[in-house]
Amino acid sequence: MSVDILFSEWIYQFYFLKDIAEVFSGRIFSGTLVACIGLYFFKIKKFKIFLFICLATGFGDFTGNVLKDLFLQPRPCFNYHESFPLIERCGADLTGMPSNHTLNFFLFSTLVHLSLKKPFISIIFFVSSTLVALSRVLLIKHLLSQVIIGGLIGIVMAVIFFEAYVKWKQS
Numbered sequence: 001m002s003v004d005i006l007f008s009e010w011i012y013q014f015y016f017l018k019d020i021a022e023v024f025s026g027r028i029f030s031g032t033l034v035a036c037i038g039l040y041f042f043k044i045k046k047f048k049i050f051l052f053i054c055l056a057t058g059f060g061d062f063t064g065n066v067l068k069d070l071f072l073q074p075r076p077c078f079n080y081h082e083s084f085p086l087i088e089r090c091g092a093d094l095t096g097m098p099s100n101h102t103l104n105f106f107l108f109s110t111l112v113h114l115s116l117k118k119p120f121i122s123i124i125f126f127v128s129s130t131l132v133a134l135s136r137v138l139l140i141k142h143l144l145s146q147v148i149i150g151g152l153i154g155i156v157m158a159v160i161f162f163e164a165y166v167k168w169k170q171s
Contacts, residue, residue: 003144004143004144004145005076007137007143007144008076008083008137008140008143008144011137011138012138012140015086015140017138018138022135023135024131025132025135025139025141030105030132034054034108037050037121038050040121049165052111052165056107056157056158056161057104059161060104060107061103061104063103064099064100064104064150064153065100067098067153068094068095068097068100071094072094072097073096073143074094074096075090075092075093075095076096076140076141076142076143077139077140078090078093090140090141096142096146097145097146097149097150098147098149098153099136099141099142099146100150101136101150102129102133102136102142102146102150102154103153105132105151106129106158107153107154107155107157107158107161108125108129108154108158109122109125109126109128109129111161112125113126114158114159115162129151133147133148133151134147
């Protein structure tokens with residue numbers, strides 16, 4: 001049995017926390033974070049950077065969907081739902097890799113960090129990204145490897161986007 005499945009079976013013992021985990025995967029949580037940081041960028045007169053971050057995150061989401069079609073990995077709640085009695089079969093069969101929630105959160109958080117360089121704000125966003133990633137595993141929507149890869153892709157894409165943005169601003 002793979003480490004991914006073993007980890008999912010281990011974390012499943014905390015499934016009683018699913019209501020809390022669903023908060024971190026939900027639109028209200030992410031929308032609130034985005035709105036708050038958007039207002040902050042507006043206040044410091046860097047709203048164009050915020051718009052760039054939002055566009056980059058949208059492109060990251062698109063890229064994640066393209067990668068799902070390339071990797072064709074199963075979601076644990078689809079292929080292994082019988083191992084988790086409280087879980088219903090979910091999503092499409094082969095849309096597990098990468099976790100777009102995780103990719104998008106880490107991409108957004110990394111761009112916020114690189115743009116602002118404010119430790120307190122960076123910590124809030126990276127802790128939020130980690131909680132989103134863990135919520136996806138706890139809810140049996142993704143395997144641990146799928147959220148780790150999603151997070152890494154998000155960070156790498158953010159660094160590439162930020163470097164391109166800096167070079168564009170300098171020219």
